[in-house]
Amino acid sequence: MPRARLTALSVTEAGAALIDEIGFEKLSMGLVAERLGVKTPALYKHVTSQADLAHRIAVRAMAEFADAIRDAIQGRAGSDALAAGAQAMRTYVREHPGQYAAGDAASRPTGPDDPIIPAVERVVASWAAMLRGYHLDSSQEIHALRMLRSALHGFSTLEAAGGFQIDASVDDSFTWMIDFLDRGLHAVTSSSTVAR
Amino acid sequence: MPRARLTALSVTEAGAALIDEIGFEKLSMGLVAERLGVKTPALYKHVTSQADLAHRIAVRAMAEFADAIRDAIQGRAGSDALAAGAQAMRTYVREHPGQYAAGDAASRPTGPDDPIIPAVERVVASWAAMLRGYHLDSSQEIHALRMLRSALHGFSTLEAAGGFQIDASVDDSFTWMIDFLDRGLHAVTSSSTVAR
DNA sequence: ACTAACGGATAACGCCGTTAACCAGTCCTA
């Protein structure tokens, strides 16, 4: 009986791969074990619970997501950075719907030393850096950041859930939205009016 | 032993109330039964499964959601309609987070005669009617509609998930976003350029 | 009032997450 030589990392990676195939909510210890050629209880030598596994997947996902956004924005500015970052995000969610959902579900930290915190911060930092190219008033930065997250997150999750039924190009809609946001951000910058 | 006089509707309503209190994912047949003063198996006389119950809750939720949006937009146009509709949506999601999540999860129809379809269509119809006030080019309507759903859905779900950690007013961010979208939509209308 | 259908209850099954007990392989040390 040779050993499988599992580790917390390998279990997490197997779970991450699986979750993208079957969906976040269908993740089960049995399926992960089966994929690793191991009986279910063996997993508990490396992971304390299913919630723990889901959290580890979430942390890993958020870190990779942060990398993708950072790499996409790297070396670009303004409209180009927005377009590249947004496309990178959409690509990530499409290729890793389960992991994105896991990261989403775990975005509430469990404690002050939760490793998800720096990962989330890196994502936010990338978006903030990107927005800096629009030279917004500092009082509006937070609002713009939240709007951006909302629009991109909303679009990605709606697309992943099959929410766009009408057969108009979803790609076109996405670029249209990015363009819309870009113009709006430029407009906010140029006219420093606070409005209404 | 008096009867509880349950019905598919009363079970659905009990589930809907419960789901807002404990969250979509924690819904269980046992809790619904307990709330109705009944043993779990009794529910199966009115509902075929937990998935069926969740779906019924989703349909009910989507219908009420559609009503809320329609009522809010009613009698308004343009910027006013947008602001009113968006606020109505946010209010609904805040007051009924579980039901909104249920509606969200069931937005994929199970068949051609799924009652969720007309409910979803009513929601979309309201947003489309609202957008008509901006007199967009017909080729851009779908894109604008999708963007709006994305932004509003994304904001609402992120807020419901506690995704906005920084202590800046979430209310302000929301009105800022609505204002941003409103201006952008006006800009799209006035300059009929298709861009890039 | 009698009877059939309805709508509850109790009992039991199966799946899944989890824990306990056990045992084989691995590695450090004498």
Place this chain on the structure above:
DNA sequence: TAGGACTGGTTAACGGCGTTATCCGTTAGT
């Protein structure tokens, strides 16, 4: 190199939950 502790698997068993089968009291129709 032999022994022993630790590591990382296995099998067995428990508990909770969704679900089904069976049974029985209530209700409604003739």
